[in-house]
Amino acid sequence: MATLLIIDDEKNICSLYKKELEDEGYSVFTAQSAKDGFEILNHNKIDLVVLDIRMPEMDGITALQKMLSNNRNLPVIINTAYNMYKDNFLTWLAEDYIIKSSDLTELKEKIRKILARGKA
Amino acid sequence: MPEKINILVVSADARTPNFLSDLLQENGFHLIVALSVEEGISTFRSRGADVVLLCENFPGNEPVEFIDKIKEIDPFQQCILIGDKNSEKIAYFLNNGFFDFIDRNLPIALITHRVKQAYEMKKAQSNCRMWMEGILDSIGDGLAIIDSNYKIVKANKNFARVIDRGDDLEGQYCYKLLHKFSKPCSQCPITKTLKTGQLATDCEYIWTKLGLEKVINLSTLPIKTDHGKIKQVVAIFKDASENEILYKDLAQTKHNLELLNKKLEEKLNYFSILLSISDKLQFADNLDGILSIITKAVISEDGLNLDRVSILLINDDGYLEKQYELQDSRDIGSIQVFDELQISLNDTEHQFMKCLYEEKARILRSSLCPDQTELFALLDTDEICVVPLVVEKQIYGVILADNALRHVKITEDKFGLLQILANYTASAVDRTILKHKLEGKIKELEEAYDSLRYNQAKLIRIQRLTTIGELAAQIAHELKNPLVAIGGFANSILKDIDPEHKTYEKAKIIAEEVQSLERITSTILNYSKLSKPKFEELDISKVISLTLKIVEGIIKPRNIRIINEISEGFDTILGDKEQIHQVFLNLIMNAISAMPDGGELAFKGFQDSNYLNIEIRDTGTGISDDLADKVFQPFFTTKSTGTGLGLAIVSDIIETHNGKISFVSNPNKGTTFFVKLPIKKMKYLS
Known part of the structure; x- marks a missing residue:
C-alpha cells in the first residue's frame, strides 16, 4: 500500500487527513513543518506528498523546490486555502493544485489517479 | 544874409507909405505900395506879400471886406491895420481877422517889432500848413474841404485817386465833379452836415473817368467859425470797391466755411456710425x-x-x-x-x-x-x-x-x-x-477635471477595496483551515455512523453549514486577488449564450422569460473569457434573485465607434435610490445568503477591461444594467 506524507502546520488538518486517508487504505505520515517533513522523507519511502503553502519558517513553495531537487519524480499535491499561488510558476512544478475543502472527495480522487499512473 | 520881408502897404495917402518906407527899409523890409483897395488886392493876388499893412482912414476903405478878400486868396495871410489909437473900431477889426492894430504915432522900433511878429506868425502858420498837408496826403482815404457853396477848397493827394480824377480839383463844385449834377443833392452827406452841423455818412455812386459807376463811402464833418457858424465841411472819401473785394473775400470764406462745416458734418456722421457700430459690436x-x-x-x-x-x-x-x-x-x-x-x-x-x-x-x-x-x-x-x-x-x-x-x-x-x-x-x-480657443480649453479642463474626479473616486475605492480585501483575505484564510477541519470531521462522522443514528442529522447540518461558510471564504479570497486577465478576442454573443446555458437549470423552474436580442456580428472585444463570463453570470444571478416570482430578463446590444454596449434588463424588485450609490461597494448585499461581492467583482472586471458599467432602476419595475466594453481595433493590435 502507498505511503503518503501530509505537511500542514494545522494540527487538526493533519489529523483529519490522516484519519480519512488511512480509511482509504493508505499509510499516512504527517508533519507540521517543512523541516519535520524533510526528516520523514529522509527516513521513509514516501510515494506522494500533500503540501500546504502558508506555513511558518519554511513556506510550501520553497519546500517544494527543495523536495523536487532531491527527488524529481516525487509527486507533490499543493493543498492550500488560496488559489492565488497559481500565479507563481514554481507551483506549476507540483503534480496538482487543490484548494482546501472540508469535502475531501477531490483530494482523494487526485491521489488515487496519480498513484495509479505511477503504478502503470 | 537874411532875406528881406516883403510888405504890401495899402493907403490912399501917399505920405503914409513914404513915412513907413523910410522907417521899415532900414530894418530889412521891402515895401510894395498900393494906393487903393482894388490895387492892393490885385497886387496881392499877383505878387503876394509876407505881411499886409492897411491904413484905416481913406475913402472907400472897408477894412473887413478887404481882409475877407485877402484871406480868400490866402487864408493864412496876416494883415495889420494902421490908424489912430482912438479908433472905436479897434476891437471890431481884431475880431474880424486882423492880426494887429498899430497906432501910427508909435515909435518906429515898436512898429517894426510888431510887423516882424506878424511875419513870424505867417511863417509859422505856413509851416503848420505844410505839415498839415503832409498829414492829409498821408491819409489813405481821399479827403476834401468843401465850403458852403459846395466848392472844393482843399483836397489831399488821395482824393484824386479815390474819385479817379486828375489833379487840380480845388475850386471845382463837388456835385458837378462827382455826379455831373447841375445842383447839389439834398440827400448828400455834405448837405446834411452843412445844414445840421452833424456828422453824416453814406454810400455814393460816382462816375469814373471811363464813365463807369464806382462806389464811394462818404463821411462828412463840419468846420465851424469862432462863432459856431458852419463854414466848411471835411469830406472823407473811402473807396468802397475795396470793400467789395473784401465782401467777395468774405463770401468766399463763408463758402469755404460752409464746405468745411459740411465736411465736418460728414465726419461727425462717420463718427456716429463708428460709435454705433462699436456699441453694437460690444454685444x-x-x-x-x-x-x-x-x-x-x-x-x-x-x-x-x-x-x-x-x-x-x-x-x-x-x-x-x-x-x-x-x-x-x-x-x-x-x-x-x-x-x-x-x-x-x-x-x-x-x-x-x-x-x-x-x-x-x-x-x-x-x-x-x-x-x-x-x-x-x-x-x-x-x-x-x-x-x-x-x-x-x-x-x-x-x-x-x-x-x-x-x-x-x-x-x-x-x-x-x-x-x-x-x-x-x-x-x-x-x-x-x-474665445473659441478659450472655450475649447475650458472644455478640455472640465473633461480633465471630470476624469480626475472619476479617477480619484476610483482610487479611493481601490484603496478601500485593497484594505478591506487584504483584511478579508487574512480573516478568510484564518477561518479556512478550522472550517476545513470542522467540515472534514463532520463528513468523517457522517461516513462512520449509521444514517439512522441520532447524531447523523446534526453532523450533516454541521457539514452543510461549513460548506456554505467555505464558499463565502473562497469568494472573499478570490475577490481579494483577482488574477490578472488573460486577454483574447471574444465574441460577446457567444459568451452570453454560454452563460445563459449554464444558468438554464436555475432559470427554468422560476418562471423567468429570457429575451436575448444579442446576435452574432458585433466586433470582437479583447477580454479574459473567464472574467467576462463571471460578469454576466453575476449580473444574471442578481437579476434572478430580484425576480423571486418570475419575470422577464432581456439582453440587448448595439455598437458605436469605440464601444460595444450591452443592456441587461430585468423586471425585478429594483434598487432604491438610497442604495444606488452602494451597489458596487464590496460586502454590500440585500440578499441573506450573498457575500456582497458580486457587483463589486463585476465592476472591478469591467474596469480592468477599460469598460464602464452603470444602471437605472425603478423600484418594483426593474433594473437595467449598461455594460460598455471597448471594441478591439485592428490598428491598436499592431
Whole structure:
C-alpha cells in the first residue's frame, strides 16, 4: 500500500487527513513543518506528498523546490486555502493544485489517479 | 544874409507909405505900395506879400471886406491895420481877422517889432500848413474841404485817386465833379452836415473817368467859425470797391466755411456710425453677428453706402474663403462672384494676398492694374477696396467692397472709414477665435477635471477595496483551515455512523453549514486577488449564450422569460473569457434573485465607434435610490445568503477591461444594467 506524507502546520488538518486517508487504505505520515517533513522523507519511502503553502519558517513553495531537487519524480499535491499561488510558476512544478475543502472527495480522487499512473 | 520881408502897404495917402518906407527899409523890409483897395488886392493876388499893412482912414476903405478878400486868396495871410489909437473900431477889426492894430504915432522900433511878429506868425502858420498837408496826403482815404457853396477848397493827394480824377480839383463844385449834377443833392452827406452841423455818412455812386459807376463811402464833418457858424465841411472819401473785394473775400470764406462745416458734418456722421457700430459690436458675441453688423454698416445708406461688400477669411485649408457678404438691395446675384474666388495663401502674387501680407489697404483700379483684367472681369467692377484684417501680425482675411452697381467712385473718406471698420472686424474676429480657443480649453479642463474626479473616486475605492480585501483575505484564510477541519470531521462522522443514528442529522447540518461558510471564504479570497486577465478576442454573443446555458437549470423552474436580442456580428472585444463570463453570470444571478416570482430578463446590444454596449434588463424588485450609490461597494448585499461581492467583482472586471458599467432602476419595475466594453481595433493590435 502507498505511503503518503501530509505537511500542514494545522494540527487538526493533519489529523483529519490522516484519519480519512488511512480509511482509504493508505499509510499516512504527517508533519507540521517543512523541516519535520524533510526528516520523514529522509527516513521513509514516501510515494506522494500533500503540501500546504502558508506555513511558518519554511513556506510550501520553497519546500517544494527543495523536495523536487532531491527527488524529481516525487509527486507533490499543493493543498492550500488560496488559489492565488497559481500565479507563481514554481507551483506549476507540483503534480496538482487543490484548494482546501472540508469535502475531501477531490483530494482523494487526485491521489488515487496519480498513484495509479505511477503504478502503470 | 537874411532875406528881406516883403510888405504890401495899402493907403490912399501917399505920405503914409513914404513915412513907413523910410522907417521899415532900414530894418530889412521891402515895401510894395498900393494906393487903393482894388490895387492892393490885385497886387496881392499877383505878387503876394509876407505881411499886409492897411491904413484905416481913406475913402472907400472897408477894412473887413478887404481882409475877407485877402484871406480868400490866402487864408493864412496876416494883415495889420494902421490908424489912430482912438479908433472905436479897434476891437471890431481884431475880431474880424486882423492880426494887429498899430497906432501910427508909435515909435518906429515898436512898429517894426510888431510887423516882424506878424511875419513870424505867417511863417509859422505856413509851416503848420505844410505839415498839415503832409498829414492829409498821408491819409489813405481821399479827403476834401468843401465850403458852403459846395466848392472844393482843399483836397489831399488821395482824393484824386479815390474819385479817379486828375489833379487840380480845388475850386471845382463837388456835385458837378462827382455826379455831373447841375445842383447839389439834398440827400448828400455834405448837405446834411452843412445844414445840421452833424456828422453824416453814406454810400455814393460816382462816375469814373471811363464813365463807369464806382462806389464811394462818404463821411462828412463840419468846420465851424469862432462863432459856431458852419463854414466848411471835411469830406472823407473811402473807396468802397475795396470793400467789395473784401465782401467777395468774405463770401468766399463763408463758402469755404460752409464746405468745411459740411465736411465736418460728414465726419461727425462717420463718427456716429463708428460709435454705433462699436456699441453694437460690444454685444455681438459670435463671428456671424459681428460680420453681419460690419457688412450692414458698409452697405447701409446711413453708413458707407457702398454697393456690395464681402468678407473673406482664411480657412483651415489655407485659402481665402467667403465668410459673409451683403449688397445693396437694388441688385441681386452679382455678389455671388465672390464665391468663385479661389485664392491660396501661397499665391503671394495675387493682389489681395499682397494687401494682406503687406498689411496695407488699397483701392485697386482696373486702369492701374492692366495685368488683373481677369480679376476685374470676374468681379465685374472698375475699382474695388481691399482691406486686410490683421491684428498684431496675425492675418485673418480681407474685406472687399465696391460700387459695382452704381459705378460711383469710392471717396478717400469712405476708404478710410472702411479701414477703421476693418480694424474693428479684425479685433472682433481675433476675439471670437480667442474665445473659441478659450472655450475649447475650458472644455478640455472640465473633461480633465471630470476624469480626475472619476479617477480619484476610483482610487479611493481601490484603496478601500485593497484594505478591506487584504483584511478579508487574512480573516478568510484564518477561518479556512478550522472550517476545513470542522467540515472534514463532520463528513468523517457522517461516513462512520449509521444514517439512522441520532447524531447523523446534526453532523450533516454541521457539514452543510461549513460548506456554505467555505464558499463565502473562497469568494472573499478570490475577490481579494483577482488574477490578472488573460486577454483574447471574444465574441460577446457567444459568451452570453454560454452563460445563459449554464444558468438554464436555475432559470427554468422560476418562471423567468429570457429575451436575448444579442446576435452574432458585433466586433470582437479583447477580454479574459473567464472574467467576462463571471460578469454576466453575476449580473444574471442578481437579476434572478430580484425576480423571486418570475419575470422577464432581456439582453440587448448595439455598437458605436469605440464601444460595444450591452443592456441587461430585468423586471425585478429594483434598487432604491438610497442604495444606488452602494451597489458596487464590496460586502454590500440585500440578499441573506450573498457575500456582497458580486457587483463589486463585476465592476472591478469591467474596469480592468477599460469598460464602464452603470444602471437605472425603478423600484418594483426593474433594473437595467449598461455594460460598455471597448471594441478591439485592428490598428491598436499592431
